[in-house]
Amino acid sequence: MSVRQALLALLEQGPMYGYQLRSEFERRTGSTWPLNVGQVYTTLTRLERDGLVAESGADGEGHVVYRVTDAGRDEVAAWFTTPVERTQPPRDELAIKLALAVTVPGVDVGSVIQQQRTATVSALQDYTRLKRAGRAADPQDAGDMAWSLVLDSLVFAAEAEVRWLDHCEARLRRAQLDRRDDVPAAEPTSRKEATR
Amino acid sequence: MTSTPVAVLLLDTVSRVHGHGETAVQALREVSFAARAGELVAIMGPSGSGKSTLLTLAGGLDQPSAGTVSVEGTDLASLGATGRARMRRTSIGYVFQDFNLIPALTAAENVALPRELDGESRRAARKLAVAALEEVGIGELADRFPDNMSGGQQQRVAIARAVVGERRLILADEPTGALDTETGEEILRLLRARCDAGAAGVLVTHEARHAAWADRVVFLRDGVVVDETGADRVEALVDATS
Numbered sequence: 309m310s311v312r313q314a315l316l317a318l319l320e321q322g323p324m325y326g327y328q329l330r331s332e333f334e335r336r337t338g339s340t341w342p343l344n345v346g347q348v349y350t351t352l353t354r355l356e357r358d359g360l361v362a363e364s365g366a367d368g369e370g371h372v373v374y375r376v377t378d379a380g381r382d383e384v385a386a387w388f389t390t391p392v393e394r395t396q397p398p399r400d401e402l403a404i405k406l407a408l409a410v411t412v413p414g415v416d417v418g419s420v421i422q423q424q425r426t427a428t429v430s431a432l433q434d435y436t437r438l439k440r441a442g443r444a445a446d447p448q449d450a451g452d453m454a455w456s457l458v459l460d461s462l463v464f465a466a467e468a469e470v471r472w473l474d475h476c477e478a479r480l481r482r483a484q485l486d487r488r489d490d491v492p493a494a495e496p497t498s499r500k501e502a503t504r
Numbered sequence: 505m506t507s508t509p510v511a512v513l514l515l516d517t518v519s520r521v522h523g524h525g526e527t528a529v530q531a532l533r534e535v536s537f538a539a540r541a542g543e544l545v546a547i548m549g550p551s552g553s554g555k556s557t558l559l560t561l562a563g564g565l566d567q568p569s570a571g572t573v574s575v576e577g578t579d580l581a582s583l584g585a586t587g588r589a590r591m592r593r594t595s596i597g598y599v600f601q602d603f604n605l606i607p608a609l610t611a612a613e614n615v616a617l618p619r620e621l622d623g624e625s626r627r628a629a630r631k632l633a634v635a636a637l638e639e640v641g642i643g644e645l646a647d648r649f650p651d652n653m654s655g656g657q658q659q660r661v662a663i664a665r666a667v668v669g670e671r672r673l674i675l676a677d678e679p680t681g682a683l684d685t686e687t688g689e690e691i692l693r694l695l696r697a698r699c700d701a702g703a704a705g706v707l708v709t710h711e712a713r714h715a716a717w718a719d720r721v722v723f724l725r726d727g728v729v730v731d732e733t734g735a736d737r738v739e740a741l742v743d744a745t746s
Contacts, residue, residue: 425731426731429721433733436716463716466712467711
């Protein structure tokens with residue numbers, strides 16, 4: 309859904325044709341979610357059908373230019389003033405994988421967690437490298453700032469994933485120790501300290 | 505990991521046991537680890553994983569039960585207490601979470617202190633200190649006292665103190681722990697820049713976002729290195745997108 313609103317928001321700044329919309333979208337989001345131009349035109353067709361944009365002739369090179377309608381402006385305003393819905397969490401492959409790893413016998417959950425953590429920290433290093441490479445550096449340039457904030461969003465999401473993995477690991481280890489302590493022949497609690 | 509001439513810090517099969525007999529706790533088990541010139545290495549792990557032990561050993565503040573710790577090719581155990589103290593003043597810079605600045609001294613005096621202790625004249629030490637403060641972006645605060653500075657500014661002073669006099673090994677223990685996210689990031693940028701300029705850095709942190717500034721991230725669990733990310737993939741990605 310967000311592509312539709314994003315294109316509308318771009319058109320609110322002035323009439324544009326499909327390729328321009330695509331490159332503006334990618335410039336501001338750092339090509340994090342690449343759009344193909346077919347997707348842009350399909351979206352424009354639907355927006356036109358719904359009365360949110362209208363064709364506004366062609367430029368000198370024959371590109372069909374679109375402009376936003378009043379109804380389209382209202383839609384953009386509504387988008388910016390309404391929070392993104394969180395009622396339906398997107399399917400999360402990692403959470404599903406861990407849920408199954410702890411319930412399917414014979415899976416080494418510890419190594420599932422560690423491998424994922426290494427991979428996620430590697431991705432974090434990649435994002436941080438992009439930040440350092442200075443491609444999102446100028447805080448006074450709105451486009452740079454937009455891309456930089458998108459990058460930060462990826463950084464914080466990856467960090468949250470690592471924190472969640474740490475948390476899962478700690479909980480699983482505690483549960484494992486508690487199980488051992490429950491066994492009648494188990495040694496007294498000093499063992500817990502030694503293995504922490 | 506192999507020993508190379510450029511390894512500023514080298515831990516070779518290092519173990520550290522606290523206590524004796526029944527109550528002995530093995531804080532590090534046969535850990536081998538190197539930080540080379542120009543490299544920032546992050547160490548991640550939960551509390552009790554041995555990451556702070558590793559850092560105190562690297563800084564010569566504690567000694568291994570087995571194995572060797574070398575800084576710039578010198579085995580710290582061969583130096584004796586006086587030699588190690590000298591090594592700490594001349595080659596090793598420490599950055600702590602709570603800054604550890606002396607409140608009765610100005611920023612410049614704090615930074616100049618290790619140089620003066622090392623026998624440098626007061627004037628020469630101050631000159632170096634002001635240059636180091638300028639390098640971390642707070643030259644104009646040289647005569648301010650720590651109490652009159654923000655947390656981010658105090659940590660900059662601590663970094664200046666850690667690098668003054670061309671020290672080539674910087675050890676940072678949760679340096680961003682007391683700072684907000686943006687200020688923390690500025691501190692990491694500084695550490696990173698220092699390593700890019702040729703120092704070797706070791707950063708202990710539990711925050712992945714900060715560890716991500718390093719070339720390599722080493723994961724410690726129960727005193728053992730369980731995994732490590734490399735730098736190769738990162739280079740490839742940047743090359744491909746720039």
